[in-house]
Amino acid sequence: MPARVRVLGWVAVIAASLSLSVVAAFDDGGAETDAERIERLSDSFACPECRGQSVAESNAAVAATIRQFIADSVTDGATDTEIRDQLVASYEARVLLNPPADGFASLIWVLPVVLVVLGAVGVGAAITGNRGRDRQVSDEDIELLARARSRSGGDHS
Amino acid sequence: MNAIIGFGFVTLGLAASVLGAAGGTYALLTGRLYLLRTVRQWVWLILLAAVGAFTVMEVALFQRDYEIAFVSQVGSDSTPPLFNFAALWSALEGSLLLWTLVLSGYLAAMMVKFRHRRNDELLGWALVVMLVITTFFFALMVGPANPFVTTEVEPGFTGPGPNPLLQNHILVAFHPPMLYLGYVGFSVPFAFAVAALITGRLGEGWLVETRRWTVAAWGFLTAGIILGAWWSYEVLGWGGYWAWDPVENASILPWLTGTAYIHSVMVQERRGMLRVWNLSLVCATFCLTILGTFLTRSGVVESVHAFSDGPVGPWLLTFFGLSAGATVLLIGWRGDQLRSTGLIDAPASREASFLANNLLFGAMAFVILLGTVFPLLAEAWDGSRLTIGSPYFDSMARPIGLALLFLMAIAPVLPWRKASTEVLSVRLFWPAVIGVVSMALALLLGGRGIYPVITFGLGGFAAGAAARQVVLATRRQGWRGLVGRTNGGMIVHLGVVALAVGLAASESYKSDRTVQLAVGETATVEGHEFRYLEPGADINDRRLRTFALIEIDGDDVYAPATTNYRQVGMIVPTPSVRTGFTEDVYLVLDEVPEPGSDRIRLRVIIRPMVAWIWGGGFLMAVGTVLALFPGRRRRGTEPVSAALPDGGSTSSEPAEPEATPDLDRLEPVPAGGRAPLEDWAGAADDDVSAPVGGGDG
Structure with missing residues (x-):
């Protein structure tokens, strides 16, 4: 493939992937139905007695109660925040599967970011720190290479 | 009777482990290497003890010998044979029997495999480390978690049988043994790593020795985790396969560091770099298997499928602390000998991509560990009770997973040392086209949402890159293009893509x-x-x-x-x-x-x-097996330096093998001018990364 065609090809590939991503992100297939909303909310609350399972996953009685509460609230037109606040009032913070982002608990969001940034800086330093250093090829190296090449029939040129 | 024989075997195992470890250490410290031969007998005795104890317990389960407390907990008159057999690993004490059996198997296999090097110090220390590990596990069974404790039952007692969730699906018979083969398998590279640190033979020799062991353990762990997900899907009845449950997290943690290791180890084999990092990864993988066992077996982190908890918590925590502490000290002690002999030349190079890979796998492991133990930390800090559930893990794992997919597309086509834009634009063009087509196809079929569609796109991109390597290799080498580490690895990558696509689709469009x-x-x-x-x-x-x-x-x-x-x-x-x-x-x-x-x-x-998840897992297992076969051997006469600037270049396209046979994969001499493996000349016997540079020995 000639170089110019390839450049055009890459432009097309990048443009296509960007526009397809935009379509995927913004065409969400219509407004959320009540059933979809119930499903999403059930996925986002923990069953308080089931050690980390969501109320959607759990078969426990209390999970069924909360599922029913969510379904009723959605039908009554309550907002997500109202449902969340009511559940926290009844079952405390452990009903939230997503930890809060304040106080001590915020560390769970902050620490990974700090670590990745530090790691990336470290890796970056490991790579760039070595660049530009002179690498001398000694005569001995060149001779060794020449010998190796002639032994293997010289088809590596 | 069973109880006495069983306990006899366990005690024998402990005694043989202690004597073997002590004898081996004595021989090594005093330099009387001929004494290392005696370790052999102890190893056979340990294997005998482990097989014996396991067999006795199975016999007791089938005889419904309820005098043994363990049998009275998990056995019953009505359990069908398959589940009765699997009942052995349905609770703590029996799992330890399985663990020891696998560990002793690896120990014996190690000894047989390296039987010709009986007087080798490195091997001697590796055996001693393994013997210390067997000592610990036999000691657990002699002391706090004795499987052969007896009890009294009323006449007519028929037993409860194993937990109901562990007696209604055939996968129960396969998932735990696979997982244990994986977990325990990482003891072998760990033992060699510690031995290398002790002996100071820190060249690349120990890596080459344990390469297949590591890959095999990784394959078992992968298969074990995926079978576990499948079991969870078919049995637990919540419609999912992965709940970010502490037990699941404990199994994925060593998998992540192990995966990072089997990638970054290639940098060390090629370029002699990342020595400290690789040693740390091997040791971290081993320590994480112990930590995972502690987290799930001690009851400290509650989990829906912690099927047993017992008095072994403090023991496991101590053992974890000792292993971690010892390796940190050893690495510190040998620090001056671990300096790298090579340098990374460019950000667009194979070795730099492996560094990025390690950063991502490390971040993923950190996030999962943090999320798993955070409720404990929070409770200790201010008494608050938090739940860290799937939304947290999902929101962290998704971006990391996408970055990994992207890397998986780019890295396989990158040459070592330095890539030019030209090379990348040629090699990545068709994979990128496949990626865009996958995105378009997903949208046409009704897929929406930025995460899944980008996953499909990057998945297609990565699959294209992997398929390209496989196609080129088979075109050049025939069927041999499917075996060996590089080619098998690409099959594994295809499996990972199928798995990622399955995960994205089944999570997003459920x-x-x-x-x-x-x-x-x-x-x-x-x-x-x-x-x-x-x-x-x-x-x-x-x-x-x-x-x-x-x-x-x-x-x-x-x-x-x-x-x-x-x-x-x-x-x-x-x-x-x-x-x-x-x-x-x-x-x-x-x-x-x-x-x-x-x-x-x-x-x-x-x-x-x-189904793509299970299919992807199957492909990963197949790829692992292919990776274990020896790949193409390189002729000793091929040059190992990068070609001179006026000749070919390090970036030649391997699509034209006749003219430039695979120059980008030839071994460069590290900057220090010495080949890696100098202290281990000719040790490798298999694939493309065989140490031609040191091949004069």
């Missing part, structure tokens, strides 16, 4: 509805019709199964059920799944049907492409 049905009624969910034909029940002395016959789309009949295990008095839902290439229909009864009532509450979960 629908979950609960419907009420009376006999004869039909409900429609997502275009499928579900007709309730009739209820039914079957009873035996083990269980009472109540089911509902459901016809899907006027065609196949499925029978979701609830099963009451009578000896335990526990009712579990038993889902029924229609598995398909593009979509799974998962039926589960939401409550036990009232006797006499003709109504049921049926939960219908529809998830696309779940």
Whole structure:
């Protein structure tokens, strides 16, 4: 493939992937139905007695109660925040599967970011720190290479 | 009687381990290497003890020897043979028997494999480390978690049988042994790493020795984790396969560091770099298997499927602390000998991509570990009770996973040392086209949402890059293009892509509805019709199964059920799944049907492409096996330096093998001017990374 065609090809590939991503992100297939909303909310609350399972996953009685509460609230037109606040009032913070982002608990969001940034800086330093250093090829190296090449029939040129 | 024999075997194992470890250490410290031969006998005795103890327990389970407390906890008269056999690993003490059996197997295999190097210090220390590990596990069984404790039962006692969730699916017989083969397998590279640190033979020799062991352990762990996910999907009845449960997290942690290791180790073999990092990864992998066992077996982190907790917590924590502390000290002690001999030349190079890979795997492992132990930390800090569940893990794992997919597309085509834009634009063009086509296809088929569609795009990109390597290799080498580490690795990558696509599709486009049905009624969910034909029940002395016959789309009949295990008095839902290439229909009864009532509450979960996850796992296993076979051997006369600037270049396209046979994969001499493996000349016997540079020995 000639170089110019390839450049055009890459432009097309990048443009296509960007526009397809935009379509995927913004065409969400219509407004959320009540059933979809119930499903999403059930996925986002923990069953308080089931050690980390969501109320959607759990078969426990209390999970069924909360599922029913969510379904009723959605039908009554309550907002997500109202449902969340009511559940926290009844079952405390452990009903939230997503930890809060304040106080001590915020560390769970902050620490990974700090670590990745530090790691990336470290890796970056490991790579760039070595660049530009002179690498001398000694005569001995060149001779060794020449010998190796002639032994293997010289088809590596 | 069984109890006495069994305990005898366990004690024998402990004694042989202690004597072997002590004898080996004495021989090594005093330099009387001929004494190392005696270690051999101790190893055979340990294997005998482990096999014996395991066998005695199985015999006791089949004889229903309820005098043994363990049998009276997990055995029953009515358990079918397969589940009775698997009952051994359904609780703590028995799992330790399986663990020791696998560990002793690896120990014996190591000794047989390296039998010709009996006087080698490195091997001697590796055996001693393994013997210390067997000492610990036998000691657990002699002391706090003795499987052969006896008890008194009333006459007529018939036993409860294993946990109901562990006696209704055949995968219970395969998932734990696979997982243990993986977990325990990482002891071998760990033992060699520690031995290298002790002897100071820190060249690349120990890596080459343990390469296949590591890859095999990784393959077992992968298979074990995926079989576990499959078991969870088929048995637990919530329609998912991965819940970010502490037990699951404990299994994925060593997998992540192990995966990082089997990638970064290639940098060390090629370039002699990253020595400290690789040693740390091997040791971290081993320590994480112990930490994971501690987290799940001590009851400190509650989990839905921690099937047992016992008094072994403090022991495991101590052992974890000792292993971690010892390796940190050893690495510190040898620090001056671990300086790298090479340098990374460019950000666009194979070695730099492996560094990025390690950063991502490390970040993923950190996030999962943090999320798993954070509730403990929070409770210790201010007494607050938090739940860290799937939303947290998902939101962290998704971006990291996408970055890994992207890297998986780029890295395989990158040459070592330095890549030019030209090379990349040629090699990546068709993979990128495949990626865009995948995105377009996903949108055409109705897929929406930025995460899944980008996953499909990057998946196509990565699959294209992997397929390109496989195609080029088979074109050049025939069937040999499918074996060896590099080629097998690409098959594994294809499996990972299938798995990632399956995960994205089944998580993003799942629908979950609960419907009420009376006999004869039909409900429609997502275009499928579900007709309730009739209820039914079957009873035996083990269980009472109540089911509902459901016809899907006027065609196949499925029978979701609830099963009451009578000896335990526990009712579990038993889902029924229609598995398909593009979509799974998962039926589960939401409550036990009232006797006499003709109504049921049926939960219908529809998830696309779940089968791709299992298929991807299968492909990963196949790729691992292919990677274990020796690949193409390189001729000793081929040059190992990068070509001179005026000749070919390090970036030549391997598509034209006749003219430039694979120059980008030739071994460069590290900057220090010495080849890696100087202290281990000729040790490797297999694939393309064989140390030609040191091949004069």
